[in-house]
Amino acid sequence: MTNVEFNRVDTLVEHPVLVDVQGMRQVYHKGDNPDLVVLDDVSVTIREGEIVGLLGRSGSGKSTLLRIISGLLQASAGKVQWCGKPVTGPCEGLSMVFQSFALFPWLTVLENVEIGLEAQGVAAAERRQRALQAIDLIGLDGFENAYPKELSGGMRQRVGFARALVVHPRLMLMDEPFSALDVLTAETLRTDIIDLWIEGRLPAKSILMVTHNIEEAVLMCDRIMIFSSNPGRVAAEIKVDLMHPRNRLDPEFRALVDDIYARMTQRAPAGKVEKRVADGFPGTGIGMALPRISTNLLSGLMEALAAEPYNGEADLPDIAGELQMEVDELFPIAETLQLLRFAELEAGDVRLTEVGKHFVQSDVDMRKRLFAEHLVSYVPLAALIKRVLDERPTHMAPYTRFCEELEDYLSEDMAKETMSAVISWGRYAELFSYDGHARAFSLENPS
Amino acid sequence: MTLHHPALEAGRKASRIPNIWDAAAFGLLFATFVLFIRGGHETFAPIDALSSTPISLDPANLPEYALRTVLRMLAAIIASLLFTFVYGTLAAKSRRAGLVLIPILDILQSVPVLGFLSFTVTGFMALFPGRVIGVEFASIFAIFTSQAWNMTFSFYQSLKTVPADLEEASRSFRLTGWQRFWRLEVPFSMPGLVWNTMMSMSGGWFFVVASEAISVGNTTITLPGIGSYTALAIQDKNFGAIGWAVGVMLAVILIYDQLLFRPLVAWSDKFRVELSAGGEAPRSWLLDLVRRARMFRRIFLPITHVVSALPRQRMAFPVAPPRAAMSVWRSVWVDRLWVVAVAAAALYALWLIWSFVATELTGPEILNVVWLGFLTMVRVVVLMALATVVWVPIGVWIGLRPKVAERVQPLAQFLAAFPANIIFPFAVVLIVHFKADPNIWLSPLMVFGTQWYILFNVIAGASAFPNDMREASSIFRIGGWSWWRKVILPGIFPYYVTGAITASGGSWNASIVAEVANWGDTKLTAVGLGSYIANATTAADYPRIVLGIAVMSAYVILFNRLLWRPLYAFAGSRLRMN
Numbered sequence A: 001m002t003n004v005e006f007n008r009v010d011t012l013v014e015h016p017v018l019v020d021v022q023g024m025r026q027v028y029h030k031g032d033n034p035d036l037v038v039l040d041d042v043s044v045t046i047r048e049g050e051i052v053g054l055l056g057r058s059g060s061g062k063s064t065l066l067r068i069i070s071g072l073l074q075a076s077a078g079k080v081q082w083c084g085k086p087v088t089g090p091c092e093g094l095s096m097v098f099q100s101f102a103l104f105p106w107l108t109v110l111e112n113v114e115i116g117l118e119a120q121g122v123a124a125a126e127r128r129q130r131a132l133q134a135i136d137l138i139g140l141d142g143f144e145n146a147y148p149k150e151l152s153g154g155m156r157q158r159v160g161f162a163r164a165l166v167v168h169p170r171l172m173l174m175d176e177p178f179s180a181l182d183v184l185t186a187e188t189l190r191t192d193i194i195d196l197w198i199e200g201r202l203p204a205k206s207i208l209m210v211t212h213n214i215e216e217a218v219l220m221c222d223r224i225m226i227f228s229s230n231p232g233r234v235a236a237e238i239k240v241d242l243m244h245p246r247n248r249l250d251p252e253f254r255a256l257v258d259d260i261y262a263r264m265t266q267r268a269p270a271g272k273v274e275k276r277v278a279d280g281f282p283g284t285g286i287g288m289a290l291p292r293i294s295t296n297l298l299s300g301l302m303e304a305l306a307a308e309p310y311n312g313e314a315d316l317p318d319i320a321g322e323l324q325m326e327v328d329e330l331f332p333i334a335e336t337l338q339l340l341r342f343a344e345l346e347a348g349d350v351r352l353t354e355v356g357k358h359f360v361q362s363d364v365d366m367r368k369r370l371f372a373e374h375l376v377s378y379v380p381l382a383a384l385i386k387r388v389l390d391e392r393p394t395h396m397a398p399y400t401r402f403c404e405e406l407e408d409y410l411s412e413d414m415a416k417e418t419m420s421a422v423i424s425w426g427r428y429a430e431l432f433s434y435d436g437h438a439r440a441f442s443l444e445n446p447s
Numbered sequence B: 001m002t003l004h005h006p007a008l009e010a011g012r013k014a015s016r017i018p019n020i021w022d023a024a025a026f027g028l029l030f031a032t033f034v035l036f037i038r039g040g041h042e043t044f045a046p047i048d049a050l051s052s053t054p055i056s057l058d059p060a061n062l063p064e065y066a067l068r069t070v071l072r073m074l075a076a077i078i079a080s081l082l083f084t085f086v087y088g089t090l091a092a093k094s095r096r097a098g099l100v101l102i103p104i105l106d107i108l109q110s111v112p113v114l115g116f117l118s119f120t121v122t123g124f125m126a127l128f129p130g131r132v133i134g135v136e137f138a139s140i141f142a143i144f145t146s147q148a149w150n151m152t153f154s155f156y157q158s159l160k161t162v163p164a165d166l167e168e169a170s171r172s173f174r175l176t177g178w179q180r181f182w183r184l185e186v187p188f189s190m191p192g193l194v195w196n197t198m199m200s201m202s203g204g205w206f207f208v209v210a211s212e213a214i215s216v217g218n219t220t221i222t223l224p225g226i227g228s229y230t231a232l233a234i235q236d237k238n239f240g241a242i243g244w245a246v247g248v249m250l251a252v253i254l255i256y257d258q259l260l261f262r263p264l265v266a267w268s269d270k271f272r273v274e275l276s277a278g279g280e281a282p283r284s285w286l287l288d289l290v291r292r293a294r295m296f297r298r299i300f301l302p303i304t305h306v307v308s309a310l311p312r313q314r315m316a317f318p319v320a321p322p323r324a325a326m327s328v329w330r331s332v333w334v335d336r337l338w339v340v341a342v343a344a345a346a347l348y349a350l351w352l353i354w355s356f357v358a359t360e361l362t363g364p365e366i367l368n369v370v371w372l373g374f375l376t377m378v379r380v381v382v383l384m385a386l387a388t389v390v391w392v393p394i395g396v397w398i399g400l401r402p403k404v405a406e407r408v409q410p411l412a413q414f415l416a417a418f419p420a421n422i423i424f425p426f427a428v429v430l431i432v433h434f435k436a437d438p439n440i441w442l443s444p445l446m447v448f449g450t451q452w453y454i455l456f457n458v459i460a461g462a463s464a465f466p467n468d469m470r471e472a473s474s475i476f477r478i479g480g481w482s483w484w485r486k487v488i489l490p491g492i493f494p495y496y497v498t499g500a501i502t503a504s505g506g507s508w509n510a511s512i513v514a515e516v517a518n519w520g521d522t523k524l525t526a527v528g529l530g531s532y533i534a535n536a537t538t539a540a541d542y543p544r545i546v547l548g549i550a551v552m553s554a555y556v557i558l559f560n561r562l563l564w565r566p567l568y569a570f571a572g573s574r575l576r577m578n
C-alpha cells in the first residue's frame, strides 16, 4: 500500500492541473482609507491526486484564498483558473467542508447529504442511493433520519464530509474542518479521512485544506504552503514525503514540525528589530493593530516560561503543548510580550527578557508599574491616549477621538479590537480609566 | 444494487392496518372540507342575497356566521403569506427595489387600516359589480392590511440575516435560486414568520369584526359574520345576543389556536437554527395525532411527495443572460435612472394627493385636524402609561413563577386575540348610565384590546430572566426599589418595548372605532382624530378621510421614529443579557 502512495506522489506531475492561480491579489476598499491588501501576488497550482495544505496564522487570508478558488469570491486581480477555464462563479466539480459544519438544521442527515445532488438535478432514486452510500462510507449509518442538533460535533462534521463527498468532487476544499472539534474527536476523524484516502476509497480526486495547526498539516498533506501575514503571501512551500500512516512521534515528523515552527517565527537580520515587530502586528505607530489579549494570559505565559523546566526559554511547540494551545492562539500572546519587550521570539523559541523575569518575580503593584512603563514606551496608541489626557484640562477624552483616528489606518473591526486591547491593558496598568457607558477615557484613579 | 437500509427498512416494516388515530384524523379533515364548501358556496351569490337574507340574531345562526368569519380570516392570512413571499423577496434580493419597498412598508404599517375601509369597499364593489364577492374581498382586504406588514418585515429581516455559512454552503453546492428559496431562506425565516403570523391573526379578529358591517354614506353593507351579528345586536340593544357573540368568539379563537397555530408552532420548532437541543419543545396534540395516523399519512403520501419534490427541482433558467447585458444592468447608470424614475413617481403621487385634498380643505381645518391628532395622542400616551404601571408588576410577578406563567401566558395571548370591539357596548351602557364624560371614559376602549401585548411580552421576559442572576441578586440582598431598577427592569425592558410597540400601534388604530361608540340610538363621541375619521367615513367625505388618515399616519410614524425606535435600539445595545 505504501508503494501505491509513493507512486501517487511521483507521477503527480502528469496529473491534470485543477486549480491554477497566478499573481492573484485581493484588496478590500474601505471608504477613504488606504486599501486593505489581504492577499498579494499569490500563486498556487493544484493537481489531481494530492492533498495540499494552506498553513498560516489567523487573518493571513487563507479562507479568502479558499473562497476565491471555489468561486464564492471574485479576486481583485490576477489569474484564477479552474480546470483551464477562468472562474466566474461557484465551480462545478468542487465541494466544500466548513469549519462551522454549515448543516441545514431543518433537514435530516440524509436530506443534508442529498442537497448537493438536488442542485445537480439528479433523479430522486439515484440521489437517495448515492447519499446512502456516502453516509455508509463516512460511518454515519443508523443516523440517516437524525437532525443535526441531535448529533455530537464530530458526527455533524461527518455529515459535512458526506455532503461534500457525495457529489464526487474533483477537488474538496476544507476550511479548518477539525478546529471546532475537541482534540480526540478531531484526531479520529482525521485518521478516518486519511485512511479512506490511502485506500483510494475517498470519492474526491484531491483535497485543499486550510489549517493553522502545524501537526495537522504535516499529518495529512503531501504539500504545505506556508502563508505569511499582512499581506498574505505564500512564504514557503514544503513537500512532505513521509509515508502514510504518519506517526507524530517519528523523529522525521518532529523535525519537520520544528522546521515549520521556525519558519513561522523567523527572525529578520539583526538591526531590524523594529521592522520585525511591525511584521508581527500589521501597521506601525498609532495604526498598529493590536490583538485583544488579556493581561492574565500575558502574565500566565511569562510565569510558565519562568518556571521549571523552561527557566526562561522554551520551544514554541513544547510550551504550546503544555498550555494546551494552538499555534495561532500562542503566537499573538508571545508577540505581544515581544512588543512590550518582556520576551523575544527567535526561530521557534520564546525567551523571557531580563525585564520579563523581573516582572514575574514582582508583586502586583510593581508588575503594574512595569507594565505601565512598557505600555507607554512601546505601544504608541497607549502613549497617545495618555498624552491627550494629560494635555486636556478636563483630563477626559471620548472613545471616538482615538477610534476614528485608528480607522484611518485600520478596518473598522480591527480598530475596535485594537481599542479594546489598549483599554484592557491600560486599565490593568492603571494608566488611565475608561467608562464603558459614557464611552470616555479619563485620568481619574478608579480605585 | 439491492437496498438494505435502516431508513428504508423502517418504512417497509410499518403496518398497513389503519389505527385509531386514522379515524380521528379523517373525521377532522372531512368535517373541515364540508364546512369550507358550505361557507364558500354563498360567497359567489349575487349581492341581492345579502338583503334577501338579512342577519338574524337567532343564536342558532351563529356557528354559520362564525364559519364565514373564520374563512375570511383564512383567506386574508393566505393572501398575506403570498404577499410576504413576493414583496419580502423582492425587497431583500434587489437593492434597487429594496430602496423603495422598505420605506413604503414602514409607512404602510403605520397607516390606520380602519380609515381606509370606505375606499376599499367602493373599490372592490366596482371591481365585481353586483356580486357578494366584491364585498367579501373588501373585508378580506381590510384584514389583509392589518396582517401583512409585520409578516413581510419579519420575512425580509430573516432573508437579510441568513447565516453566512449556510448561504456559502448553498452557493458552493450550486443550488439554484428556486432551491435556495425553499431549502434555505423560507425554512430559516419560518420561526419568525410563524410567530408574526400569530400576532397578525390576533390583531386580525378585531378588524374582521369591524369590517363586516360597513356603512359608507347611505349604503350599509353587512356580510354574514360575527361582526355584523354584533353590529345588529348593538342596534337592537340586545344584550343576550352580544353575550352569545362573545361566547362564540371565544370558542372560535380557541379552536383556531388548537387546530392551526399549536400544530404550526410545534412543527416550525425544527427550523430554529440553534444547534443545541436545549429547552422544552412546543407540542401540539393535533400534530402528534397526524404523525401517529399511519393510514392517513399513507393515503396522502402522493400529495406529500409532490409538495416535497417541488422545492428540490432546479427550476433554473435554461440560458444565462449574456454577460454584456448583465454588466449594463448592474451599471451605475441604471441606478441613476432608477432614482430619477422613483423621484418622478413620488412627485406625481404628492401632486395627486394635494389636488384631491386641497379641493375643499382649508388651512385652519388642517390645523384643527392636527390638534385632534394631538388629543388622541394624549389618550394613547396616558393609557399606555397606565397599562404599563398596571401590567409590568403583574407580568413580572407571574413570569417569575413558572407554574403560574404556564397557565396565564396562553390566557394573555388569548385576550390579545379577542376582538375588544365586541364588548364596547357594555362600556357604552355604563357611561350612559353614570352620565360619565365620553371624552375620558371612552378612551380606555382604545387600549382594551391592546394592553395584553404588554402583559404577555413582560411575562415572557420575566420567564426568560436568567436564574443565576436572580440568585445572585438575592445573595447580595438587593431588594425593594433597587431590585426593580437594577435587576428586573433592565432584564425585561427589550420584551416590554416589543409589546409596547405593538400595543401603541394597535391603540391608534382602535381609536377610529373607540372614539365613537353606539348603543341603539345613543351615540357617544370623544373629541379626537379617531372620531374625526369615523365621522368622515359615515358621511362618505373622502377628502376629510384622506386628511385624517394622513395626519394619523404622520403621528404614528413620528411616534415610532422618535420614541419606540430609539428605545428599541437602546434595549438592543445596552440591556441585552448576554
Ligand SMILES: Nc1ncnc2c1ncn2[C@@H]1O[C@H](COP(=O)(O)OP(=O)(O)O)[C@@H](O)[C@H]1O
Binding pocket: A028, A036, A038, A056, A057, A058, A059, A060, A061, A062, A063, A064, A065, A411
Ligand atoms: N469582506 C471583508 N472586508 C474587509 N476585510 C476583510 C473581509 N473579509 C476578510 N477580511 C480581512 O481579510 C483578512 C484575512 O481574512 P481570512 O481570509 O478570513 O483569514 P484566515 O482565514 O487566514 O484567518 C483579515 O484581516 C480580515 O479582516
Ligand SMILES: [Mg+2]
Binding pocket: A059, A062, A063, A064
Ligand atoms: Mg479562516
